[in-house]
Amino acid sequence: MHKSPEFELSLKLSIGQFIPGSSLVHRLDPRVKIIMAVLLILSGILASRLAAIAMLFITVVAVLFSIGVKPGLAFRALKPVIPFLIVLAIIQMFAIPQLREDAAVIWQWRWFTLTDKSLVSGVLLIGRFVVIVLGLSLFSFTTSTNQLIHGVEHLVRPLGRIGLPAHELAMVVHISIRFLPILVFEMERLMMAQASRGADFGKGRGLKRLRRLFPLFVPMFIISLKHAHAMAEAMESRCYMGGKERTHRVRLKLRSADYKAAFIFITVVGLTLAVNYIPVRAIY
């Protein structure tokens, strides 16, 4: 059945493709990968010196080239954002005065002042963003949804021992991810059904558009709630009682490759933070 493009919702929902492969990173334990992704983002946020960001950037790009995926794919994700980034960086450089006494003014034209510190901060903004985006793309290329869910569930388990509802939280995320394709399917069906009854979703602005979208949004919630109740009943009738004393079919084991990768990565992050925080004036 041929669907016209506005009904093809499933195409829009590809956030971070998983690309199957057999590289070293692909085979790492998902827990290690998740922790590495989190550390990468944290160090990206904390890095306040160009050298630190440069180190992270080189690391990420190096790993990107090693996983057997066309690196162009990751950079393609950056393409639409580059113009905005540049505008933001320019705004950062000019509009937010870097009121530090040790900032040397590089360029001045009427009321626009550009100090070297603000130039650095503008470049840092771009660099930080690029590092985080590439890192997350790297993560999503090498980790399938299944792996991700198992990894999160295992990581969060120790929290369950201290009383936090860790398993339940992991289950919620699991259900969310699994429910998305069902939701997409239902929505496509719903859009086509309402369109065949003469609803027009495209036109109008503001309140008018919202009115036209009601036949779409209200059934969306109702259908989802019905699915939710049916699923809850199904789970309960299979004796699901939450996380208490629940055993698992899939068990993740750390292997030597995981330890080596973790060690290398932590070293890199450590060096980056050292470069970031050593009080040496020469490092920008």
Add this chain to the structure above:
Amino acid sequence: MNEKVRKIVVAGVMGAISIFLGATHLGFIPWFAGAALTIMHVPVIIAAVLEGPVVGAVVGLIFGAFSLIQGAIAPTGPADVWFVNPLVSIVPRLCIGPVAWLAFRGSKNLKEGQIFIISGFVGVVVNTLIWLLSQKYGGFDSDIIMVFTVGVSCVAAASVSCLLLFRQYKKNSQLFPYAVSAIAGSVTNTALVLTSLGIYKFIPWQLIGTIALLNGLPEAVIAAILTAVVVATWSGIETSRKRSSV
């Protein structure tokens, strides 16, 4: 039915809806001049109203985490860059659910007039807090007048939305608490996100007040209408419009 299992599944499903609305951009309703009103916080509010504050907080967490990831992996505009910071994307969204639930429980027993007064009071408190924060972190002229608009817009959003919806749902005062909770949740989202953007100096405080009013008010109204309609349909409450518009 076991409550716990139902809460887990509803939280998951509402989280999925929030992600879906964000990822496919169906959740962005164009207003004018390129700005859009978002409804991605509505699943959070509905989850909080139907299943409680914890479920609301969880769905808020999913919404926030997804906006962070979307900002990082598939950004769609300059604003997405700011959402990579969890203080902007996650922390405010955690509060939407509990606040909406509180408003729901609180307004169940109150009359409409009392709600106006309380929302005015809350608006003043919020305004003071935001002004204090802006004094501490103000990079620009955190003129009290400018920051006042943030608080005023919260009050305005709450009161005007209450008024509009009171007229709409005069016959169905059963729906009123749902509308109020949605307004509270939406205003929380607007206020907290904009405050954190202001603290990080991404947007000047003068602009924040304007955005809060222009964007926050319609968003609150839309959220209230959507929540009330969905919950009414789900709970089988009769509304005056029995005929479908399609």
